[in-house]
Amino acid sequence: MTARAVTEATFEQEVLMNDKAVLVDFWAEWCGPCRAVSPILDQIATENSDRLDIVKLNVDENPNLAMKYQITAIPAFKVFEKGEVVKTVIGAKPKPALEADLAAFIS
Template identity: 90%
Template sequence: MTARAVSEATFEQEVLQNEKAVLVDFWAEWCGPCRAVSPILDQIATEHSDKLDIVKLNVDENPGLAMKYQITAIPAMKVFKGGEVVRTVIGAKPKPILEQDLAEFIG
């Protein structure tokens, strides 16, 4: 299972109105660390799909959302629950570290 893409058009329905916790991966095509973390997020999405949805948001294609959520460095991952940001993770990290950061949502 791979993380699906969201856009400004689908963000509210896919993320803010989702009953599950949703990790939004803010990324861009030109970002090497973003490409490095993407397969790790896909693994976590597959292993924990019952508890956590993972979606990708291209900051170049959706600058309004990047600005709204104050994305100044990528990769940036924000976990939303009930329409609110409840956790922010900045930078590419190995899977065990990411799983620690997300433990309360996938445990």
């Protein structure tokens, strides 16, 4: 299972109204670290699909959401629960470090 893309048009439905915790990966096509962490996020999405949804938001194509959530560096990850940001992680990390950051949502 790979992380699916969301846009400004689908964000409310896919993220804010989701019953599960949702990790939003704020990324861009030109960002090398974003591309490096993408397969790791896909693995985490597959292994934890029952507890955590993972979606990707292209900041170049959705600048209003990037501004709203104060994204100043990418990759940036925000975990939402019941429409609220409950965790922020900045920067590409190896899988064990990301899993540690997300332990509250996936274990």
